[in-house]
Amino acid sequence: MSSAEVDILLVEDNQDDAELALHALRREKLANNIFVARDGEEALEFIFCAGAFTHRSFEHPPKLILLDLKLPKVDGMEVLKRLKRDARTKTIPVVIMTSSKEERDLVKGYGLGANSYIQKPVDFDQFRETVKQVGLYWLVTNQPPVGNGVSQTSRKAT
Amino acid sequence: MLPNETPFHSPGKQRATAIEALLRLKVITGFVVAALLTSFMGFLSWRSTRLAADDADWVAHTYAVLGTLDATLRHTADVETAARGFALTGEEPLLAPFDSALPLIGSDLDTLRHLTADNPTQQQRLDALEPQISAALAFSKRAVTQRRQTRAAPPPGTFQESEQLMETVRATIQDMQAAETGLLDQRTGKAKAAKPLTKFITLIGAIFGVGFLVVAWFAINREIGVNARAREEISALNAELEQRVEQRTTALQSSEREVHELNDELEKRVMQRTAQLQAANQELEAFTYSVSHDLRAPLRHISGFSKILAEEFGSTLDPEAQRYLQRIQESTTRMGVLVDDLLNLARLGRKQLRCQVTGLDSVVQEVISDLKPESDGRQVEWKVSNLPFVECDPSLIKQVFQNLLSNALKYTRPRASTIIEVNQTNADGQPVVFVRDNGVGFSMKYADKLFGVFQRLHRSEDFEGTGVGLATVQRIIQKHGGRVWVEAELDKGATFYFTIGIPDQTQSKSQAAAAGDQS
Numbered sequence: 001m002s003s004a005e006v007d008i009l010l011v012e013d014n015q016d017d018a019e020l021a022l023h024a025l026r027r028e029k030l031a032n033n034i035f036v037a038r039d040g041e042e043a044l045e046f047i048f049c050a051g052a053f054t055h056r057s058f059e060h061p062p063k064l065i066l067l068d069l070k071l072p073k074v075d076g077m078e079v080l081k082r083l084k085r086d087a088r089t090k091t092i093p094v095v096i097m098t099s100s101k102e103e104r105d106l107v108k109g110y111g112l113g114a115n116s117y118i119q120k121p122v123d124f125d126q127f128r129e130t131v132k133q134v135g136l137y138w139l140v141t142n143q144p145p146v147g148n149g150v151s152q153t154s155r156k157a158t
Numbered sequence: 159m160l161p162n163e164t165p166f167h168s169p170g171k172q173r174a175t176a177i178e179a180l181l182r183l184k185v186i187t188g189f190v191v192a193a194l195l196t197s198f199m200g201f202l203s204w205r206s207t208r209l210a211a212d213d214a215d216w217v218a219h220t221y222a223v224l225g226t227l228d229a230t231l232r233h234t235a236d237v238e239t240a241a242r243g244f245a246l247t248g249e250e251p252l253l254a255p256f257d258s259a260l261p262l263i264g265s266d267l268d269t270l271r272h273l274t275a276d277n278p279t280q281q282q283r284l285d286a287l288e289p290q291i292s293a294a295l296a297f298s299k300r301a302v303t304q305r306r307q308t309r310a311a312p313p314p315g316t317f318q319e320s321e322q323l324m325e326t327v328r329a330t331i332q333d334m335q336a337a338e339t340g341l342l343d344q345r346t347g348k349a350k351a352a353k354p355l356t357k358f359i360t361l362i363g364a365i366f367g368v369g370f371l372v373v374a375w376f377a378i379n380r381e382i383g384v385n386a387r388a389r390e391e392i393s394a395l396n397a398e399l400e401q402r403v404e405q406r407t408t409a410l411q412s413s414e415r416e417v418h419e420l421n422d423e424l425e426k427r428v429m430q431r432t433a434q435l436q437a438a439n440q441e442l443e444a445f446t447y448s449v450s451h452d453l454r455a456p457l458r459h460i461s462g463f464s465k466i467l468a469e470e471f472g473s474t475l476d477p478e479a480q481r482y483l484q485r486i487q488e489s490t491t492r493m494g495v496l497v498d499d500l501l502n503l504a505r506l507g508r509k510q511l512r513c514q515v516t517g518l519d520s521v522v523q524e525v526i527s528d529l530k531p532e533s534d535g536r537q538v539e540w541k542v543s544n545l546p547f548v549e550c551d552p553s554l555i556k557q558v559f560q561n562l563l564s565n566a567l568k569y570t571r572p573r574a575s576t577i578i579e580v581n582q583t584n585a586d587g588q589p590v591v592f593v594r595d596n597g598v599g600f601s602m603k604y605a606d607k608l609f610g611v612f613q614r615l616h617r618s619e620d621f622e623g624t625g626v627g628l629a630t631v632q633r634i635i636q637k638h639g640g641r642v643w644v645e646a647e648l649d650k651g652a653t654f655y656f657t658i659g660i661p662d663q664t665q666s667k668s669q670a671a672a673a674g675d676q677s
Contacts, residue, residue, distance in 0.1 A: 014455060016455075016459040016462070016463075017455065017458070017459070020458070020459065020462040020463070020466075023462075023466060099452070099454045099455050099458075101501075102446075120454070120458060121458075121494075122454055122457045122458050122461055122490065122491070122493075122494030122497075122498075123461055123490075123491055123494060124458070124461040124462040124464075124465040124466075125465065127458065127461075127462065
């Protein structure tokens with residue numbers, strides 16, 4: 001997994017959730033270039049090419065960010081806020097994937113500029129279906145803004 | 159002052175007025191009596207003075223009469239004496255008194271006539287006196303004339319007649335003098351007799367005056383005393399009144415303070431309760447959130463990994479192990495539904511209603527459409543008609559129909575032909591919506607348990623479910639100010655009734671016309 005060119009940034013603190021998500025994405029062949037950040041701070045460093053990721057460049061931002069809300073250090077909402085506040089990163093699609101269906105989280109998430117909000121279904125079949133739809137939609141169906149650098153390789157991967 | 163209380167000032171004021179009136183009457187009476195008494199005394203005094211003046215007049219008059227009588231007698235005597243002397247001596251100088259006295263006698267008599275004009279007796283005597291004097295004077299004149307003629311002394315005894323005449327004159331005058339003196343005495347005596355009475359009356363008057371003054375003094379003193387007492391009484395009453403007003407004011411103030419304190423206390427308690435409620439709400443919210451987030455995560459993992467296990471390693475497991483994996487899957491799914499239902503029910507408690515006029519018909523149609531997968535392959539007749547427009551939260555009311563209709567569908571599963579009716583009726587003039595099915599029903603003795611959380615009347619092998627659905631229905635209907643109840647019979651079916659808000663009559667009619675029986 002190369003951190004230089006990443007299709008999906010999965011921000012997920014829970015090992016099990018991360019593994020299940022990767023399993024589902026792998027099945028749909030969407031897991032070629034995935035980076036998993038385990039907390040909000042790591043996610044921000046990755047996106048803004050800071051800390052351990054200074055070698056990364058803004059030339060290759062992730063094409064999709066799957067963001068959990070309950071995260072250690074910096075929570076998901078804060079990550080979302082900083083992303084969407086910055087001109088360099090605000091066009092990256094962010095899909096909130098969380099256990100919570102709290103209305104205030106929904107309102108706040110969309111208010112901060114989230115592109116989609118998904119409650120992780122308990123049933124694994126449904127979960128898999130959801131992950132598949134999200135991955136296909138944002139990486140294949142959706143047309144990103146020009147210069148967002150969506151590579152043809154990932155499309156081929158589907 | 160309260161309306162049923164006697165006004166304090168009134169008796170004092172009335173009394174003061176009465177006392178003043180009495181005092182005025184007494185003063186007026188006293189003044190009148192004093193005026194009368196003074197007038198009477200004045201009259202007496204005036205009368206006494208008048209009488210004294212009268213007496214003095216009378217005395218003067220009497221002396222004038224007596225003097226004139228004396229003068230008359232003296233003049234007459236002078237004339238007689240002079241005439242006699244001249245006649246005896248022939249000396250002219252002796253005639254001087256004769257000449258001077260004679261002319262006076264006429265005026266003397268005139269004066270007498272005038273002075274005694276009011277006394278007929280004296281006038282009579284005067285009538286007698288005048289000829290006597292005239293006779294005496296005529297005799298004297300004659301004697302003088304004779305002497306001049308004869309130039310000789312008259313014979314002795316000539317003047318005896320003259321002396322007799324004079325005697326008569328003297329006697330008459332003395333009579334008159336006596337009568338006049340007697341009259342004077344009589345008058346003076348009368349005046350004297352009247353004086354003691356006057357004195358007596360004056361004395362009595364003086365005594366009365368002094369007595370009256372004394373009485374007035376005491377009366378006024380007494381009045382002053384009474385007045386002072388009345389004033390004291392009034393001021394005492396006023397003081398009492400003021401004291402009572404003060405007492406009332408103090409009582410009012412203290413009760414007001416009490417009310418304030420009670421209010422403050424109440425407010426404090428309300429604030430405490432509110433704070434407690436807010437804390438409880440926040441706790442519940444936190445709980446709900448963590449259940450939602452933290453409880454669902456491990457469930458998801460169990461579901462996910464067991465699924466992967468079954469899919470990727472299923473072929474290496476014996477059938478028994480595969481069956482267990484299947485059971486794990488099912489339990490996980492059920493628990494997921496249960497958690498979701500519970501969370502939904504919990505959220506209802508604090509959810510704000512977003513009410514709008516909603517046509518129940520379209521809501522029901524939507525739910526029926528959602529339930530299509532469950533009714534597939536079954537013969538189901540939906541009889542939806544006559545549903546009203548109501549003011550409600552559409553998303554919540556949809557949940558109600560979701561629960562009721564899926565229940566109806568579930569408990570009619572054993573029936574070859576299912577009929578589910580959604581309609582409106584009336585109970586006590588209030589529109590009631592009902593959902594009727596021809597399912598397995600239940601015994602009414604368990605009806606009261608039906609709306610409790612986790613209360614189930616059927617075994618889950620026969621009919622799946624969490625026991626939260628009807629509790630949710632009840633919570634939503636109650637939140638809308640409505641009521642939900644059920645009528646059922648074992649093996650005959652069940653009918654769920656509910657009321658909701660106040661329906662929009664005009665629109666419900668048009669919808670009733672538009673909606674027909676549907677199957």
